[in-house]
Amino acid sequence: xxxxxxxxxxxxxxxxxxxxxxxxxxxxxxxxxxxxxxxxxxxxxxxxxxxxxxxxxxxxxxxxxxxxxxxxxxxxxxxxxxxxxxxxxxxxxxxxxxxxxxxxxxxxxxxxxxxxxxxxxxxxxxxxxxxxxxxxxxxxxxxxxxxxxxxxxxxxxxxxxxxxx
Numbered sequence: 001x002x003x004x005x006x007x008x009x010x011x012x013x014x015x016x017x018x019x020x021x022x023x024x025x026x027x028x029x030x031x032x033x034x035x036x037x038x039x040x041x042x043x044x045x046x047x048x049x050x051x052x053x054x055x056x057x058x059x060x061x062x063x064x065x066x067x068x069x070x071x072x073x074x075x076x077x078x079x080x081x082x083x084x085x086x087x088x089x090x091x092x093x094x095x096x097x098x099x100x101x102x103x104x105x106x107x108x109x110x111x112x113x114x115x116x117x118x119x120x121x122x123x124x125x126x127x128x129x130x131x132x133x134x135x136x137x138x139x140x141x142x143x144x145x146x147x148x149x150x151x152x153x154x155x156x157x158x159x160x161x162x163x164x165x
Contacts, residue, residue, distance in 0.1 A: 002143060004094055004120070004136045004151070005047055005105035006113045007036070007065065011130040012057040021083065025060045032131035032159040033061040037068030039157060045135060047105035049098070050075055053082035055109070061131065062107040082108040087115035088148070097143040104143075121153035132158035 010029025018024075025033065040046050046069045052062035062076045081093060085108060097104050106113075114128035121136045128134070135155040138146055 001102065002138045002140050002146070003045075003103040003154075004138065004146070005040075005045070005103065006090070006117055006134040006136065007050075007061065007105050007107045008110055008113050008128050008130055008132045009053070009055070009058040009061040009107060010064070021055050023055070023057050025057050025064075029057065029061065029130060030064065033064035034068035035159055036131050036133050036157070037065035040065070040133065041069045043155075045103070045155070046071065047103045048075070048101040049077065050105045050107060051077055051079045051082070051093075051097075052107040053085075053109060054078045054080045055083050058082070058107045058109065062105075065105075065107075079106075082106065085109075085112050087112055087119055090116035091120065091146050091148050095144050095146050099142050099144075117153070117156075119149055121149075121151040123153045123156060125156070129158040129160065132156070 010033040011026045012023045013026040050062045052058045066076050110128050117123040117134045136151040137154050138151045
């Protein structure tokens with residue numbers, strides 16, 4: 001079994017005259033990213049590797065989430081292709097993951113991740129909120145076997161979600 005975790009970057013700041021790629025996290029994003037890392041840790045769902053877009057807000061989300069989940073910064077690696085990726089690119093990128101890792105997170109952007117979650121596990125939602133986490137399980141032994149669809153959505157969590165939902 002392999003588990004792919006799709007994580008949308010935290011809320012970003014629109015202050016200043018920065019290029020999209022350079023926008024940092026807003027204060028809400030700085031608060032929400034570690035909260036989602038703590039939630040993953042509480043459920044025993046900590047990824048072994050976090051692959052992030054190289055956009056500043058995604059990188060900051062990945063590092064804050066990792067630290068809050070008790071992971072060293074070295075588990076976070078940048079993948080520039082995630083910045084401009086389309087939904088169809090997500091399974092392609094995942095097929096190149098190291099088979100030694102059973103649970104890997106990809107930190108990226110919308111609408112790509114929302115569409116990828118819909119395609120890969122049938123998640124239907126009006127919106128994939130910032131800092132949202134979608135855990136998808138696949139009955140495969142090797143990442144190269146990852147299908148474009150047919151995964152099981154085992155969790156959809158986001159900062160404002162009530163624990164009872």
